[in-house]
Amino acid sequence: MSRRVCVIGIGHTDFNSITPDVEWKELMYESCQKAYVDAGVDPRKDIDSFITCAEDYLEGFSIFDEFVPDQIGAVLRPCCTVCGDGLYGLGTAYMQIKTGLMDVVSVESHSKISDLLTLGDILLHAFDPVFERPVTGPVERPRYGGSPEYTKEDPKPLVGSTKEKQRVHPYFLAGMEMQDYLRTSGTTEEECAEVVVKNKMNAFFNPLADYEAKISIDNVMGSEYLFSPLKRLDISPNVDGAITFVLAEEKTAKELGVDPIYLSGFGWSSETPWLSTRGMSADYATKSSQMAYKMAGITNPRKQLDIVEVDDRFSYKELQHLEAIGLARPGEAGQMLMEGELAKDGAIPTNMSGGSLGIGNCFEATGMQKALEIITQLRGHAAKRQVADAEVGLAQAWRGIPSGSGAVAVFERGGA
Amino acid sequence: MTFLEKQTDPTTPMHWNGDMQADYFYSNGVAGDKFFKHLMKKDTFLASECPKCGVIFIPPRLYCEDCFCDIPDENWMEVKSQGIIRANTTAMIDAHGDPLEEPVIMALIDIDETDGAMLGRVKTEILDMDLCGLTVKAVLRPKNEREGTMKDILYYEPY
Ligand SMILES: [Zn+2]
16 A cells, blocks of 8 residues: 655744844754654654755855754754755655655754845855856955955955956846746736735734735835836845654554644756746746646646645746646736635635745745645644635745746645 | 743844855866857857757757757857847846946847857846847957956947
8 A cells, every 4th residue: 555645743933034042953943843742753763764955055054964963853863954945855755755764754944044144145156157147247246244354345355357346136037037927928017016915914814924014016016126127025035934844654643643634746846057048937836736736636726726835935926836837827827816816715825824925035944834834724723814624735836046946745634 | 932041132142253265166168168268269159059959059058958968069150149138137236235336237138040048238228127129239348358258248238
């Protein structure tokens, strides 16, 4: 008989714009401890394998996986780090359990992005170094944000011959992609603004959200163009926080007496990194959703999915992703939004958590935040934002600028 | 927070200010060297065509990402350093979030006679936010100042 994989425990910290009182390890410890208590497991005895998801440059030190075991209960145990979004960690756990190698696996991802003083430079480091990065500005940064040795008045000396003093912020790429999306789909800037309005409103009903706000389309439209047509309020602000899941094989879950939520489908896909040959229509989302739908036996996603969380780190991304994963026809997502179809009582409740626009951009924990909301909803624990009779839900992740990679996970309530 | 003790005085949390030295020497590679060494002498670009599917790559590559096959030397070609804007944006802030001294128009430019595109800066008097479809040509450094990097392409301008 085929082994079924389910989520048996979830834990998360509060999400805050800054967390100067705690270390990143303490954030991880807290979310792990909460998830282990929720699942009723002792990590030193009951968990067979530990997975974290992180990117060295965002963390601020090299070889991140070496810094992991102590704060998650994994010292001298099978432990590895996936360099990617948290959903990739869920997929890795799924495979470890499915093969029969492991019975109980924990997955952790987090953001301590407020520790990073030069995020723009780090993301520019993810552009092709020979053909693309030099176009954004000087090879060396003209000043060194965090170092006391270099100030704006007395900057670090430049390397390489260039007269430019400033580097363009890497989110310019989202501005270009948004322009392409609006033109090819017929979506308007106002419809994208409504995504911000909706998600920041949804965030009022999610206690972990940090960026809830009552704003109007006019507020978003009135915020300044940073990368036209992308405006300041179209961009999700950064947030710190950690999320941990415990996954287990069905039999173990039943022995522990927890109400399991099944991970019934998973898919992932990577676009070419070359801007020159890459599409601008989130093909990574289309491909990964097709793989996940097939595994989960979903033939009509619009009908079969009760709730979805899609990446909305830039407002247009929510609409683009809904179209890419087959929940809206090309160019229709904006209209569906305006007609209320993406609201709690609509046909496809989307980002009820508040999404990245309402909670904050938690970087490699973003996909886990999406999955956390789906698990909470399928458990029926979402209080005022609870979607009635939610039995099947989808979490979609994108790795952010400048990547073209993403993953999709489908979850089902036990007995569904 | 699962700890019994927490910091409650906001004036006391301390930190260590870290500094990461990370400097690199990026090889252009075989395809990159060919492209940039050509650009030091000529005002045109080099592109490479997949022998199987016929896709013409710029920036040029030694292999096709679709067919996963080699692109041989005889499949390289010279193309004009001009094209049509596929997508553009006007960037207002720098990597630290501070205003740029002057807004920068970043664009992805579909290069004529190829299936590829180059990322570039555009200088124009046109004030429209949307420059898609505009034909632009590369403005290059004077030949005696070229160094064999992307900096040899100063910007693109309408023609
Ligand atoms: Zn080919």
